Amino acid sequence: MTRYISPFVLLAAVSLSPNLSAQSNFSPPNAPEVCASCEHECEQNNRFASKQERLRIAAETRMLENRARRDRAAARLLQSQRAVAQEEKRRIQADRRAILSEAKQREWAHRRANVTLNNLTGNLQRHHTLVLQNVTGIDPKHTVAQVHQILANGQGLDFVNPLKIKRKYRTHKKLDPNFIRTRGVLHASIHRETLNEYGRFVRLVIKDHTGSIVYDARYENMHFGEMLAPLEGMPSL
Numbered sequence: 001m002t003r004y005i006s007p008f009v010l011l012a013a014v015s016l017s018p019n020l021s022a023q024s025n026f027s028p029p030n031a032p033e034v035c036a037s038c039e040h041e042c043e044q045n046n047r048f049a050s051k052q053e054r055l056r057i058a059a060e061t062r063m064l065e066n067r068a069r070r071d072r073a074a075a076r077l078l079q080s081q082r083a084v085a086q087e088e089k090r091r092i093q094a095d096r097r098a099i100l101s102e103a104k105q106r107e108w109a110h111r112r113a114n115v116t117l118n119n120l121t122g123n124l125q126r127h128h129t130l131v132l133q134n135v136t137g138i139d140p141k142h143t144v145a146q147v148h149q150i151l152a153n154g155q156g157l158d159f160v161n162p163l164k165i166k167r168k169y170r171t172h173k174k175l176d177p178n179f180i181r182t183r184g185v186l187h188a189s190i191h192r193e194t195l196n197e198y199g200r201f202v203r204l205v206i207k208d209h210t211g212s213i214v215y216d217a218r219y220e221n222m223h224f225g226e227m228l229a230p231l232e233g234m235p236s237l
Helices: 007-025 031-108 121-126 140-151
Strands: 112-118 129-137 158-160 185-194 200-207 213-220
Touching: 129 140, 129 200, 140 158, 140 185
Parallel strands: 129 158, 129 185
Antiparallel strands: 112 213, 185 200, 200 213
């Protein structure tokens, strides 16, 4: 059986054949070459960015190192300035001590004892106890401490201190009134004042059990050991 083909179909096939041939001859773009170019460009960009990052890090490192060097230099300068200041302070203190020592030596070179009444030195053996009755003037605690150190450890009169000025050196909290009026008991009153910045004077008054003054003296720039010497049987200056 013979199949009939319409002439119109043949004509359509002939007219469409060039397009089919053109389509068959079309070639797609070169995709692998484009991808390789992109990768190369990305790699270059990454290298540039990495180089810039290294340069930035190197610059920051140098900046930190320079700052650290400046800080160390400032610290050394500060230490040097402090050392100079300390040395100057020590020099000033040494000069001041030297000036004070010289001034004090000049002042203490004028040592004087003015004893207006002395009925004690030749009659000390008639007494056995000294009661510290009163301490006045500047720095009474220092006065009490000095008197206690000299008389409490001496070989002369028994030393009794009922005063509350320096409780560390107080020997009795309360004394019997009859004991105070006992024959052989002496009572001492000490007043200490300043003459000037370095000079000192002390008034020492000793009374017997009846209240009569047996020793009255004024001392200028003298040590307590020298002032209290008559109470230990030794002559004063």
